[in-house]
């Protein structure tokens with residue numbers, strides 16, 4: 201039995217999906233049986249970040265009961281993934297009702313199931329957080345991201361989802377709130393501080409995961425250190 | 435050297451915080467209530483205010499709101515202090531009360547000094563620039 205870990209944030213745009221997809225790749229490369237599931241059913245982007253062809257089965261097909269979840273698992277960049285649909289017809293009205301049971305099946309078959317989520321506190325996000333055993337909070341080092349992150353922590357507490365720690369992303373400005381201040385205020389471990397890094401955007405543009413296309417970039421190096429720390433604690 | 439105003443209704447806490455900060459060379463002023471703090475702020479302009487939330491009379495939230503609503507005091511850096519901190523308190527401190535930061539009691543000396551240094555070195559936040567003549571709650 202593995203562990204399900206939601207990658208969550210108080211708002212979108214902080215880098216959850218990029219972090220989740222690359223973390224999955226790195227964990228897999230370290231020999232951990234890892235699955236990344238796109239739980240952001242309205243704005244799925246894991247497939248795009250992994251650079252895979254969106255033609256196959258998706259989490260939406262699993263949720264609607266059209267596909268056996270095991271058959272929706274694809275392989276990309278050395279990791280396993282269940283990506284989201286991109287067609288509008290499938291996105292409108294998609295429901296996460298079956299998500300907890302689908303996730304439980306996956307958790308039985310992998311060491312770690314990373315679940316990318318939609319930012320904020322909407323119903324879908326709350327369902328995803330509540331379905332996962334644990335949560336990693338992604339935030340940028342600014343006040344808005346910290347306060348919205350605190351709301352996620354409060355929700356996780358209420359739902360009984362264990363908070364493993366925080367990943368600070370896009371750091372490197374002199375106006376950043378320092379990591380130790382964030383850790384102190386939020387009362388959680390900062391597991392990694394991922395730098396603002398052009399290669400993240402370049403890799404997205406090129407359609408290759410940054411940890412594959414640019415393994416020596418500052419972002420990729422820090423993702424590897426995050427993976428090492430996670431293996432140590434889960 | 436910077437001047438720090440400590441506002442707390444408990445004398446012991448004012449004393450302990452004062453000792454910690456004076457040892458680092460800061461000039462320390464203290465007030466036993468929100469009312470007293472606002473009175474002092476008519477004459478002095480500290481660089482940082484450490485403001486307890488739970489006080490009889492004007493509590494820390496209201497005191498902070500008044501600091502932010504006056505032209506002469508609105509840009510002073512304020513850190514709220516709370517015991518038995520909930521996530522809601524922290525969110526309120528950073529989001530709606532207009533404080534710059536939040537510090538949980540019991541206070542750890544090393545962390546306090548480090549946080550105070552960081553707050554004093556950070557560029558001041560400018561409050562009330564969001565809407566014409568109307569104070570903003572925070573700037574998140």
Ligand SMILES: Nc1ncnc2c1ncn2[C@@H]1O[C@H](COP(=O)(O)OP(=O)(O)O)[C@@H](O)[C@H]1O
Nearest residue numbers: 212213214215216217218370395396397400401
């Ligand atoms: N460390 C980084 N350095 C530079 N750009 C980044 C970094 N992390 C994320 N980005 C950019 O931010 C955008 C949003 O990232 P994404 O992972 O989609 O956020 P979220 O899933 O939280 O909404 C991406 O398109 C990417 O260009």
Ligand SMILES: [Mg+2]
Nearest residue numbers: 216217240245
């Ligand atoms: Mg995303």
